[in-house]
Amino acid sequence: MSAHAPSGPVDPADAKVAPKPALRRYHAARWDESLIFEQSTPGQRGVLPPALDAGIAESVGDATASLPPALRRQKPPALPELGQQAVLRHYLRLSQENLGADLNIDVGQGTCTMKYSPKVNDQLIRSHKLARLHPGQHDDTTQGVLEILWRMEKMLAEISGMDRVTLQPGAGSAAIWTNVAMIRAYHASRGESHRDQVITTIFSHPSNAACAKTAGYEVITLYPDADGYPDLEALKAAVSDRTAALLITNPEDTGIFNPRIKEFVDVVHSVGGLACYDQANANGILGITRARDAGFDLCHFNLHKTFSTPHACGGPAAGACGVTGALAPFLPSPTVEFDGERYFLDHDRPESIGKVRPYTGVAPNIVRAYSWIMSLGAEGLREVAEIAVLNNNYLLTEMLKIPGVSAPYAKGKRRIEQVRYSWEELAGETGVHSEDIGLRAADYGVHYWTSHHPYLVPEPATLEPTESYSKADLDEYVAIMRAVAEEARTDPETVRTAPHRSSVHRNREAALDDPNVWAVTWRAYRRKVLDAS
Amino acid sequence: MEHPYIPNSAPRVKAEMLAAVGAADIEEFYADIPESLRLRRPLDLPAPMRGEADLVRHVEGLLDRNTSTRDALSFLGGGSYAHHVPAVCDEVNSRSEFLTAYAGEPYEDHGRFQALWEYQGLMGELLEMDVVNVPTYDGFQAVATALRMAGRVTGRTRVALATPIDPALRSKLDDYLRGAMTIGGPLEGDDLAAVYTAYPTYLGVVDPKTPEYVAAAHAAGAVAVVGCDPIGLGVLAPPSSFGADIVCGDIQPLGIHPHFGGGHAGYIATRDEQRFVQEFPSRLFGIVPTAVEGEYGFGDVYYDRTSFALREEGKEWVGTAAALWGITAGVYLSLMGPAGMAELGEGLMARCRYLMDALASVPGIEVLDAGVPHLKEFAVRYTGKTAAEVDDALRDRGIHGGVVLSKTFPELGESALYCVTELHTQADLDRLAAELKEILA
Numbered sequence: 001m002s003a004h005a006p007s008g009p010v011d012p013a014d015a016k017v018a019p020k021p022a023l024r025r026y027h028a029a030r031w032d033e034s035l036i037f038e039q040s041t042p043g044q045r046g047v048l049p050p051a052l053d054a055g056i057a058e059s060v061g062d063a064t065a066s067l068p069p070a071l072r073r074q075k076p077p078a079l080p081e082l083g084q085q086a087v088l089r090h091y092l093r094l095s096q097e098n099l100g101a102d103l104n105i106d107v108g109q110g111t112c113t114m115k116y117s118p119k120v121n122d123q124l125i126r127s128h129k130l131a132r133l134h135p136g137q138h139d140d141t142t143q144g145v146l147e148i149l150w151r152m153e154k155m156l157a158e159i160s161g162m163d164r165v166t167l168q169p170g171a172g173s174a175a176i177w178t179n180v181a182m183i184r185a186y187h188a189s190r191g192e193s194h195r196d197q198v199i200t201t202i203f204s205h206p207s208n209a210a211c212a213k214t215a216g217y218e219v220i221t222l223y224p225d226a227d228g229y230p231d232l233e234a235l236k237a238a239v240s241d242r243t244a245a246l247l248i249t250n251p252e253d254t255g256i257f258n259p260r261i262k263e264f265v266d267v268v269h270s271v272g273g274l275a276c277y278d279q280a281n282a283n284g285i286l287g288i289t290r291a292r293d294a295g296f297d298l299c300h301f302n303l304h305k306t307f308s309t310p311h312a313c314g315g316p317a318a319g320a321c322g323v324t325g326a327l328a329p330f331l332p333s334p335t336v337e338f339d340g341e342r343y344f345l346d347h348d349r350p351e352s353i354g355k356v357r358p359y360t361g362v363a364p365n366i367v368r369a370y371s372w373i374m375s376l377g378a379e380g381l382r383e384v385a386e387i388a389v390l391n392n393n394y395l396l397t398e399m400l401k402i403p404g405v406s407a408p409y410a411k412g413k414r415r416i417e418q419v420r421y422s423w424e425e426l427a428g429e430t431g432v433h434s435e436d437i438g439l440r441a442a443d444y445g446v447h448y449w450t451s452h453h454p455y456l457v458p459e460p461a462t463l464e465p466t467e468s469y470s471k472a473d474l475d476e477y478v479a480i481m482r483a484v485a486e487e488a489r490t491d492p493e494t495v496r497t498a499p500h501r502s503s504v505h506r507n508r509e510a511a512l513d514d515p516n517v518w519a520v521t522w523r524a525y526r527r528k529v530l531d532a533s
Numbered sequence: 534m535e536h537p538y539i540p541n542s543a544p545r546v547k548a549e550m551l552a553a554v555g556a557a558d559i560e561e562f563y564a565d566i567p568e569s570l571r572l573r574r575p576l577d578l579p580a581p582m583r584g585e586a587d588l589v590r591h592v593e594g595l596l597d598r599n600t601s602t603r604d605a606l607s608f609l610g611g612g613s614y615a616h617h618v619p620a621v622c623d624e625v626n627s628r629s630e631f632l633t634a635y636a637g638e639p640y641e642d643h644g645r646f647q648a649l650w651e652y653q654g655l656m657g658e659l660l661e662m663d664v665v666n667v668p669t670y671d672g673f674q675a676v677a678t679a680l681r682m683a684g685r686v687t688g689r690t691r692v693a694l695a696t697p698i699d700p701a702l703r704s705k706l707d708d709y710l711r712g713a714m715t716i717g718g719p720l721e722g723d724d725l726a727a728v729y730t731a732y733p734t735y736l737g738v739v740d741p742k743t744p745e746y747v748a749a750a751h752a753a754g755a756v757a758v759v760g761c762d763p764i765g766l767g768v769l770a771p772p773s774s775f776g777a778d779i780v781c782g783d784i785q786p787l788g789i790h791p792h793f794g795g796g797h798a799g800y801i802a803t804r805d806e807q808r809f810v811q812e813f814p815s816r817l818f819g820i821v822p823t824a825v826e827g828e829y830g831f832g833d834v835y836y837d838r839t840s841f842a843l844r845e846e847g848k849e850w851v852g853t854a855a856a857l858w859g860i861t862a863g864v865y866l867s868l869m870g871p872a873g874m875a876e877l878g879e880g881l882m883a884r885c886r887y888l889m890d891a892l893a894s895v896p897g898i899e900v901l902d903a904g905v906p907h908l909k910e911f912a913v914r915y916t917g918k919t920a921a922e923v924d925d926a927l928r929d930r931g932i933h934g935g936v937v938l939s940k941t942f943p944e945l946g947e948s949a950l951y952c953v954t955e956l957h958t959q960a961d962l963d964r965l966a967a968e969l970k971e972i973l974a
Binding site for chain 1: 534536538539540541542546547549550551553554555556559561562563564565566567569570571572575576577578579580581582585588589591592593595596597598599600601602603604605607609610611612613615617619621623624625627628629630631632633634635636637638639640641642643644645647648649650651653654655656657658659661662663664665667668670671672673674681701702704705707708711712713739741743744766767768769770771774775783790791792793794795796797798805807810817818819820821822823824825827828829830831832833834835836837840841842843844845846847849850851852853854855856857858860863864866867868869870871872873874875876877878879880882883884885886887890905906924928933936955956958959960962
């Protein structure tokens with residue numbers, strides 16, 4: 001501490017810290033970090049493998065000598081060589097250059113339910129009792145985790161109304177695939193493999209269409225009617241004895257609950273098709289309404305959305321598929337069963353679609369989601385839904401006060417979990433696009449997303465506040481949106497060239513789509529770009 | 534109900550917000566849901582744990598009933614591996630900024646883009662291939678997608694298997710390839726889309742004929758797909774060196790705990806040829822300049838082939854998968870470096886050979902394929918007892934024995950697959966041999 005020479009009395013006004021400005025003067029960490037490949041110093045070591053016991057070495061000599069020359073690596077891999085602290089520091093700097101949900105008012109990634117992931121659940125799953133549990137162990141040594149899987153299935157069955165639930169899929173799209181595979185197996189078991197069409201809606205996640213296509217189905221996509229609901233008349237025109245299933249979301253990305261959903265299900269059932277409910281975003285209806293009650297045969301949840309597990313930069317996540325008894329024989333293998341005394345894995349399931357993933361699923365996320373439900377209970381889940389919906393409608397009210405933004409469809413209606421907004425008016429007025437608004441929002445320390453393609457709603461933005469954010473958080477997010485919209489009018493260049501206070505500036509993207517220079521690896525970059533320029 | 538995870542559950546805030554939106558109560562928001570679809574009773578769920586400490590006691594109490602691979606000496610492998618996880622791996626993947634991020638842009642989430650691009654590059658060096666994907670869910674998905682890529686590249690529909698594969702992987706392939714491709718038959722023919730070779734095989738063998746399988750694929754005009762455990766590539770030749778076109782597998786061994794099956798992530802690697810690149814469903818991150826000189830930027834390469842861009846017109850489908858494990862494997866390879874990977878591979882092969890020799894001397898055990906090289910796993914046949922009996926006896930003695938193969942590979946008889954890692958000491962291996970000797974006596 002440096003010594004201060006006494007400078008006499010200070011006026012209290014000079015000792016006072018001025019109030020904070022209305023918006024944070026945020027700036028992201030900017031380490032200007034080089035690539036790890038550029039930080040290599042030959043001979044440095046980051047971690048050492050355990051020494052080989054002398055007795056082993058003496059007994060077997062050089063075990064690699066048994067390899068035929070063609071299978072013996074001739075040249076060491078050109079991995080970088082760094083000391084341990086240098087590796088740690090590099091990745092910590094990169095982590096600081098990553099906003100993440102914990103530091104962010106993460107309402108801008110609508111449809112993804114960016115809720116708080118409780119830290120206690122992260123601590124629980126780090127125990128060696130789970131982390132270092134091998135999935136091939138005998139059931140007698142895994143009774144604890146099997147009980148959690150079993151209990152979790154029961155809880156999700158109650159929440160969805162379904163008879164059985166599998167926790168095997170690795171994430172939401174894998175769960176959609178699993179449902180499509182079960183639909184295919186169900187029809188095959190009834191000699192109805194001629195059903196070769198799957199119907200979905202444009203406001204359902206792209207994976208509904210893509211998984212169906214991958215499984216061999218022709219995809220029919222329904223567009224919204226004038227009010228934003230999936231078009232029931234279009235569905236009636238589309239169904240036939242070729243219909244295998246309807247894959248539909250409710251509410252869709254617009255956040256509008258489709259009150260005629262039961263009719264959609266009935267139309268598909270009337271031709272012998274199955275109805276499958278994409279419940280990736282079930283957050284707003286927990287304990288309010290259930291897939292089974294609308295007549296659905298299958299549904300799926302994303303445990304990393306509604307059930308709070310962290311999104312991990314894009315996984316590992318976890319998916320869960322619920323089915324009626326008629327579909328249960330086709331669930332992935334194994335199932336988790338309980339005979340009254342012990343829990344066990346049942347692999348003897350002749351009609352099962354088999355494996356969609358190794359073993360029984362992403363156990364750490366299943367345990368996290370179990371803990372989350374156990375922290376809330378039935379009343380708590382209901383509170384989650386109600387506050388998520390309250391937050392969403394509050395955000396809607398406040399957002400619509402910003403000139404230039406609108407919420408297409410169903411004017412005056414309440415929304416459930418999220419809203420797809422449109423900046424069409426602002427873009428027309430200023431030439432600033434929704435993408436630009438998102439990049440400028442990063443300068444204020446928040447994330448913002450447009451929407452899935454295609455942009456049926458022009459200049460889209462999709463906001464989903466969940467139950468996790470306080471009123472003050474929502475007010476701050478709206479203030480940022482308002483400020484950026486104002487900038488678009490007064491200083492559009494600043495918005496169009498954003499970000500300015502992020503870790504890096506705007507990409508010169510052309511190389512990403514040119515096969516001659518795109519570089520997915522360091523070796524490709526050396527060869528195609530460095531050596532060629 | 535006021536709850537720590539739900540700040541606006543405080544009654545005053547709730548009332549204030551309802552007033553702001555002009556709603557009398559929350560029920561108003563659900564007005565569009567028909568009464569016939571409303572659940573008018575509380576969900577039938579267990580009573581919640583009120584306090585955080587109560588929750589910890591409950592969940593830890595359940596997990597404590599597990600016997601982990603730290604609690605008991607383990608020789609389990611077969612697709613999930615309890616290798617050492619360096620502390621820095623767990624430190625980085627526990628960072629809140631990485632753990633909680635999702636789909637941010639390359640700006641506010643610059644760090645994950647760079648970390649995942651570097652992961653691709655580190656795997657590229659290990660595999661000596663120019664294109665590596667952002668991880669897919671797991672090794673099973675990686676193999677399944679690699680084979681469908683081969684089908685699209687060749688316009689053909691049959692996959693031939695050159696080596697034994699994990700029966701669970703076979704189950705995955707049966708589901709994922711159904712209707713699009715068939716599995717089986719000879720390593721030749723003009724219907725052949727791909728030859729799939731596991732390297733090492735499911736039974737742990739580093740098959741000396743592996744380059745011949747690759748050559749057979751090429752002779753038939755098919756794609757050579759090699760499934761490879763990357764942990765061995767410090768000593769084993771990368772499949773690209775003998776001509777593999779697509780290399781794929783699971784990165785779980787690279788610094789990721791087994792997590793009871795939660796530690797998986799799949800990689801797919803190819804040469805940088807458009808006919809392969811255009812068939813990837815996964816995201817591929819690329820490096821570009823930014824508006825500022827000397828600054829690295831990152832973004833999606835050739836995005837208009839994904840289902841994110843094109844829905845059902847994209848290649849298969851892409852979604853949230855296993856990015857954090859990709860970052861973790863990158864940390865692992867950065868820590869290990871070329872010397873670490875070489876020493877690790879040498880140590881695995883030495884321990885594996887030592888245990889093979891030790892078990893070969895136990896009466897009642899026959900080591901299978903003992904004459905060919907193995908990386909870290911090998912199969913044994915028991916002659917005196919069933920594999921299940923041996924497994925039970927080992928468990929009674931505090932050992933997780935090898936994966937029992939009797940049902941999945943009946944042709945091998947009463948058999949099991951043993952796995953070593955770098956964590957096994959000579960004493961551990963000698964102990965296993967001694968216990969088996971007693972059990973089989």
